[in-house]
Amino acid sequence: MKKHTISTLKSIKGKEPIVMITAYDALFARLFEEYADIILVGDSLNMSFLGKSDTLSTTLDQMIYHTNAVCNGAKKSFVVCDMPYGTYIDKKEALKNAIKIYQETKADAVKIEGGVEKAETIKYLTQNGIAVMGHIGLLPQFVRAEGGYKIKGKNEAEIENLLKDAKAIEDAGAFCIVIEGVKSEAAKIVTKHVNIPVIGIGAGKDTDGQVLVWSDMLGFFEEFKPKFVKQYLNGAELVKEAIKKYADEVKNKEFPSEEYEY
Structure with a gap:
């Protein structure tokens, strides 16, 4: 599959659904590359990779580090690096940190959470050569401030706020928006009202594409399963079965057999 650019991603809005998946290392990035239009190095790695309770640390x-690993594994992929909590508290801090990401990795873009209140920062970044993917709706980096993961777009006022956020991000120069944890009808309305691709996660089927955390969709993350996650593989059970078989064979002196000896 030919590597996407910002222009090609914008051009397929409404024509071809965009496939996005997270990855944190070269091994899995290489496996995903053939099928994913975008690979997101998400700060979700803090939970699924490091075992923390949220993304904030x-x-x-x-x-x-993880973006470099992903870029090494999937050299032809369009790679987006999440800007972690606290790295874009104002536009100058955001630019300094985004430049560091650009200089030290081959990431094609960065992702920032927030709507109207982050529009000035996004504009400042894009004016200085940084490609930005926006993120509205349920914002994982705001989980403590909001007292949990709150679904958005449940009434007209919330839909109006989502529209304002999306338009502000688009006007600021973002090339794409992730919309997370919103009512399906709200996501559909937002998608129709902006001219850049809108990629949903827990936002129904009427967006321009979908993104899932790889360890959720492949069944490796066992702590909990969000309602919006479809598991395409029972990864944890398959791995456990394989490890048990290996362990049993080692204990019983069945491995290595002559076949695996020099």
Whole structure:
């Protein structure tokens, strides 16, 4: 599959659904590359990779480390690096950290959570050569401030706020928007009202594409399963079965057999 650019991603809005998946290392990025239009190095790695309870303690250096690994594994993929909590508290701080990501990785873009209140920051970044993917709706980096993961778009006022956020991000120069944890009808309305691709996660089928965390969709993350996640593989059980078989064979002196000896 030919690598996407910002222009090609914009051009397929409404014509071809965009496939996005997270990855944190070269091994899985290489496996995903053939089928994913975009690979997101998400700060979700703090939970699924490091075992933390939320994304808030992710550091910029961690994101750079994992983005480099993903870029090494999927050299032809369009790679987006999440900017972690606290790295874009104002536009100058955001630019400094985004430049660090660009200089130290081959990421094609960064992702920032927030709507109207982050529009000035997004504009500042795009004016300085940084490609930005926006993120509205349920914002994982705001989980403590909001007292949990709150679904958005449940009434007209919330839909209006989502529209304002999406338009502000688009006007600021973002090339794409992730919309998370919103009512399906709200996501459909937002998608129709902006000219850039809208990629949903827990937002129904009427967006321009979908994104899932790889360890959720492949059944490796066992702590909990969000309602919107479809598991395409029972990964954890398959791995456990294989490890048990290996362990049993080692205990019983069945492995290595002569076949595996020099």
